[in-house]
Amino acid sequence: MVQAPTTGTPGRRRAVEEPATSTEARRRAIRARRLRHGWVGLGLVVPAAAAYAMFVLRPLALTVQYSFYDWNGVTSSTWVGLGNYARLAENPEMLGSIVNALELIVYFSFVPVALGLLTAATIRKLAASRLALVSRTVLFLPQVIPLVAAGIMWTWLLASDGLVNQVLRAVGLGSVTRAWLGDTSTALPAVGVIGAWVALGLCMLLFLSGMTKIDPSLYEAARIDGAGPVREFFAVTLPSVRQEIGVAVTVTVISALAAFDIVYISTQGGPANSTLVPGLEIYYLGFFSRDVGQASALAVVFMLLVLAIVLPIQRLTREGD
């Protein structure tokens, strides 16, 4: 999405390349060569385009098509028009899954982005120390393991006898202990904690790579002008990593809206649908209730929701670059 602009056109370059004395025959040869290159170029795209069309564009079109039918995947289907969308609009379970996904954005995106900014700024200051070097590697570890493994780990940590509750009891907070993933009021935030734990390393490293590009003299100037660490952070650091923030928010927001692995492993959407997310609901509708039309209608709405949220973020952070 962050793209370098394509510079120049092939035609202009060729014109420069050829000497001005080129004859009619020569010009025709150039045109023929360009055309041939054009065909070669298109030919090289064919395998990638075929794979993309076959396994992305075709199913995408089918999702839209299925959404207008009532179909159980086996017997013949019936046209229901917008019926599936109408049902979606008044179904608390499906609507609830969308609300849950939106709430997950807070934990999967805002928390790791904020913490990541703080951590990156800290590491930059301690740049030369061993601790800063080690922490870059360590904080990144959750990003490389399967999300399923992260889910299993944290399910155990957040269980009623898990480490989290043990620590709480040890510091005298025994009264708040509970099965964090099994309580309707805490299950969604508990799932969110897992997502935040995974995403922190990615955000931190993104911001760090942005901050290394900042001219150190800006910091010197800020300090000489009497700015404290807080002022310095908001006046110098934050504006400089605006593009990286945009990227981190985009990536983590998509991971929140499309959450599946962690929820599947840790709660299966329960208790009482309190952690149900669209990705999981599509899976249940499509492969357990065998309500293919309804699953597809939700998938279409889900896709539009992702675009409606991600595109404005892209536009916001691209401006002024």
Next chain:
Amino acid sequence: MIVSRREVFLGRALLVVLMLVTVVPFLTLFVTALHPPGTYPAGLAWPEDPHWSNFVDAFTAANMGALLWSSVLIEIGVVPVTLLIATLAGFALGHLRPPGHRAIFLTFVVGLTLPFQAVIVPLYYQMRDMGLLNTRWAIILPLIGLYMPFAVMWMRAHFVTMPEELSEAARIDGAGTWKLFSRIHLPLSIPALSSLGILLFLWTWNQFLLAVVLVDDPARRTMAGALGAFQGQWGTDIPLLCAGSLLILTPTLLVFLVFQRRFVSALMQGALKG
């Protein structure tokens, strides 16, 4: 740089706390895996009698040898083909720029934000009609297609930065398009290709949704998909589950620690471009 001592102290404290939060779950997993099978160990307590045999038990119970082999087969099916066709397309769209290259590229970009769940239902029926359900092809083929937006964009971004003069010079020396690609551009693309390869390897290894939906037999899944099945089967035996999880996530950690530099820069660029 002007940094006060209090800032340094607070900064160090923050890093230590965050590192603890990151590492403790791994440690818990490891320590729990050493407890007697079938017990409910209390958090972070080193067992009196470490059951190292749990790892062997989990290895045999999960049929880990077959799982590893299955994941390797899927990686072999996905990564080289994706690299090849994405490089060809990236070279064409970024360097040759045939008529219509902008429109073609935009069509690929559209797929970038697409969550896999949006196409999983039709993919299931497509695989069923092709007779590929419950085979590794049901994971391999869709993954190649689903990786295309990112992989093509990645390789195009690389070829766009290649200086035009390079190709002009080669053309004047009489190189055709194929020679230009294989002798000049391909060798210069090795860093971009290897970064993309590492990312594709990791994403494939950790792919869960496709494995769960399209392949019932855990022995034909990706590692992450197999772990899901393992949890369903052994979910009540916490130490064994922890041992199995550790076995499955260790390869990713090893790849990370060995290729750390390339890995991190790959993921960074991946996020920045994606």
